Amino acid sequence: MLDIRSLSKKFGAGNSAFHALKSIDITIEEGEFFTLLGPSGCGKTTLLRMIAGFEQPSGGQLVLDGKDIAMIPPNNRPVNTVFQSYALFPHMTVAQNVAFGLEARGATPSEVAGRVDEMLEIVQMSHLRDRKSSQMSGGQQQRVALARALAPRPRILLLDEPLSALDLKLRKQMQVELKRLQREMGLTFIFVTHDQDEALTMSDRIAVMEGGTLQQVSDPRALYDHPANRFVAEFIGDANFLAGVIADAKLGMAGQPPVPLPRNEAANGPVTVMIRPEQVVVGPLAKDAITLNGRIETLVFSGNDTQASVRLQNGETLRLRAQNNLHAETTLTEGQRLQVSLPLDALRLLPQEAADAA
Amino acid sequence: MAEKRFDVTHMPGVATIAIVTFLALYIPVLILVVNAFNASDTAGRWEGATLRWFAAALDNTAFRRAALNSAIVALTAATLSTVLATAAALAVTRGRHIKGQGGIFVILNQPLLVPEIVFAIALMVVLAQVKQATGYQGLGYVIVAHTTFCIPFAFLPIRARLSGMDLTLETASMDLYASRFYTFRRVTLPLLLPGILAGFMLAFVISLDNVVVSSLIKSPGQETLPTYLMGELRRNLTSEIYAISALLLFASISIVAASWFVTRTRQ
Numbered sequence: 001m002l003d004i005r006s007l008s009k010k011f012g013a014g015n016s017a018f019h020a021l022k023s024i025d026i027t028i029e030e031g032e033f034f035t036l037l038g039p040s041g042c043g044k045t046t047l048l049r050m051i052a053g054f055e056q057p058s059g060g061q062l063v064l065d066g067k068d069i070a071m072i073p074p075n076n077r078p079v080n081t082v083f084q085s086y087a088l089f090p091h092m093t094v095a096q097n098v099a100f101g102l103e104a105r106g107a108t109p110s111e112v113a114g115r116v117d118e119m120l121e122i123v124q125m126s127h128l129r130d131r132k133s134s135q136m137s138g139g140q141q142q143r144v145a146l147a148r149a150l151a152p153r154p155r156i157l158l159l160d161e162p163l164s165a166l167d168l169k170l171r172k173q174m175q176v177e178l179k180r181l182q183r184e185m186g187l188t189f190i191f192v193t194h195d196q197d198e199a200l201t202m203s204d205r206i207a208v209m210e211g212g213t214l215q216q217v218s219d220p221r222a223l224y225d226h227p228a229n230r231f232v233a234e235f236i237g238d239a240n241f242l243a244g245v246i247a248d249a250k251l252g253m254a255g256q257p258p259v260p261l262p263r264n265e266a267a268n269g270p271v272t273v274m275i276r277p278e279q280v281v282v283g284p285l286a287k288d289a290i291t292l293n294g295r296i297e298t299l300v301f302s303g304n305d306t307q308a309s310v311r312l313q314n315g316e317t318l319r320l321r322a323q324n325n326l327h328a329e330t331t332l333t334e335g336q337r338l339q340v341s342l343p344l345d346a347l348r349l350l351p352q353e354a355a356d357a358a
Numbered sequence: 359m360a361e362k363r364f365d366v367t368h369m370p371g372v373a374t375i376a377i378v379t380f381l382a383l384y385i386p387v388l389i390l391v392v393n394a395f396n397a398s399d400t401a402g403r404w405e406g407a408t409l410r411w412f413a414a415a416l417d418n419t420a421f422r423r424a425a426l427n428s429a430i431v432a433l434t435a436a437t438l439s440t441v442l443a444t445a446a447a448l449a450v451t452r453g454r455h456i457k458g459q460g461g462i463f464v465i466l467n468q469p470l471l472v473p474e475i476v477f478a479i480a481l482m483v484v485l486a487q488v489k490q491a492t493g494y495q496g497l498g499y500v501i502v503a504h505t506t507f508c509i510p511f512a513f514l515p516i517r518a519r520l521s522g523m524d525l526t527l528e529t530a531s532m533d534l535y536a537s538r539f540y541t542f543r544r545v546t547l548p549l550l551l552p553g554i555l556a557g558f559m560l561a562f563v564i565s566l567d568n569v570v571v572s573s574l575i576k577s578p579g580q581e582t583l584p585t586y587l588m589g590e591l592r593r594n595l596t597s598e599i600y601a602i603s604a605l606l607l608f609a610s611i612s613i614v615a616a617s618w619f620v621t622r623t624r625q
Contacts, residue, residue, distance in 0.1 A: 052533055053532075053533075054529060054532075054533075073532070074529075074532045074533050075532050075533070075534075075535045075536055075537055076535075079533075080533055080534065081530070081533045083526055083529075083530060085524070085526055087524065087526040087527050087529070087530040089527060089530075089531075089545060090527075090549070091548045091549055100531070100534050100536070100544070101534035101535055101536075104531070104534055104535040104536040104537075104540055104544075105535045148534070149533075149534075152534065152535060
């Protein structure tokens with residue numbers, strides 16, 4: 001549906017030019033909830049603004065339904081935006097805000113009225129249709145902004161961190177509602193956020209961005225379980241990184257004898273071994289695991305689980321999460337010596353980056 | 359905040375100075391207004407209230423002509439200067455960065471930088487040539503002159519309003535299929551309106567009470583309210599002059615009050 005082809009954007013010129021986006025390629029499918037995720041300054045908002053038409057690319061194409069729209073002004077693109085600040089027109093009522101896009105397109109008054117009623121119904125704002133936007137709460141403004149952007153039936157809805165101004169409880173509730181709306185109406189959403197939880201819970205697919213480049217594009221589960229590199233592993237969830245060496249399909253780490261790997265995924269040489277803290281097992285495992293000795297340095301109780309920081313014999317630190325289950329066989333105490341096991345199928349071998357060597 | 363900051367309102371004598379200043383500013387004006395209602399012919403001796411002087415003023419054709427001229431000049435000059443000021447404010451805050459934007463401020467603020475009398479003399483000399491060349495003797499000269507010095511007064515509230523406006527609103531409008539013109543008409547202009555009204559009213563008041571430029575530019579026989587009052591004063595200080603002054607004062611105050619009200623409620 002939307003083909004982003006080698007899209008790039010640079011601000012400024014010459015040596016001082018800033019490359020906000022460096023040759024991005026993504027294909028977004030019809031009916032998909034697609035999230036652009038990354039820290040601030042990674043280029044996700046620039047990409048969104050280019051799809052909306054507020055910025056012009058320095059190179060590449062934006063092909064929507066087979067047509068390059070990269071140079072088409074925003075008012076001629078079948079794409080609407082829900083802004084971070086909502087940007088509701090303060091001098092208009094809720095209904096007038098929702099009608100705006102339809103009227104600007106020249107819809108007949110009866111079409112406008114019908115569609116406005118329908119949209120207000122969908123976002124459950126019919127009872128406030130004559131309110132001014134300044135007299136509404138953040139959550140209500142959010143719904144109006146959504147109705148306004150959806151009213152002209154855009155091919156794609158762009159959402160620029162729309163939930164970031166809401167408090168936690170409302171945010172969770174809106175996440176569910178947004179997702180439901182998108183699925184029920186079969187809409188295509190491109191959602192920008194820096195919040196990894198939000199991205200994981202709502203998206204069909206996530207593109208992780210950093211420094212103007214795509215780090216990985218996949219579904220939430222694959223992103224979490226099989227991060228492509230250290231940045232993705234660190235940005236999504238919590239991760240341990242340990243040094244390892246591959247030799248003849250065997251992995252050696254932390255001074256232990258090399259263990260044969262189930263699948264030979266990596267070439268010989270040093271690697272970074274990633275494991276999620278919740279995958280670390282306390283105590284020895286019979287097979288297909290690397291068992292290491294260590295000592296608990298710190299324990300942090302956080303309700304449903306306890307996070308322990310274990311100093312391994314070779315000096316590396318391993319963090320683990322243990323569920324606080326009443327019937328758990330072992331209890332952890334600070335200073336305790338223990339064995340921890342790293343199941344082989346929970347290990348991810350990441351290419352070693354320059355930063356890892358330091 | 360536990361730390362005590364320096365606060366001028368806590369200094370001794372602040373209230374006294376404020377009250378004295380207030381009285382010094384408003385007591386003379388109040389006396390003038392009272393005199394306008396005084397039945398006595400001589401100021402300073404109260405002989406009961408009357409509207410006689412107002413009636414006399416309204417009956418006076420010279421006053422009526424001057425008032426009409428003032429109204430025409432102020433309305434036209436305020437309208438023209440507001441339109442120009444709006445365009446200038448839009449160009450400065452919305453347009454691409456223009457070369458020499460600082461220069462625009464120098465132009466706009468010319469009336470504040472150049473002493474009014476200097477400007478008036480300069481304009482008089484130039485317009486005298488134009489009058490001779492064209493033979494036109496109408497109010498147009500006064501209107502043009504007033505428009506020039508009203509622009510900065512109209513400009514300030516409009517620009518303040520524009521720079522306080524959320525640019526995302528215009529972006530949102532463009533996103534919702536609106537053209538530039540449609541965006542201006544349905545989003546920018548309605549939101550700017552309080553600023554435009556305030557600018558217009560300010561310009562109107564500035565034009566209404568101008569003496570120096572009017573008296574040097576006007577053609578012989580033409581009078582605006584302030585120049586008419588100046589002329590009358592030279593002859594005789596009558597109670598009718600008090601009444602006319604009071605009328606001018608009321609007009610001015612109501613317009614300023616209205617502009618204050620408009621900017622307050624339409625935020």
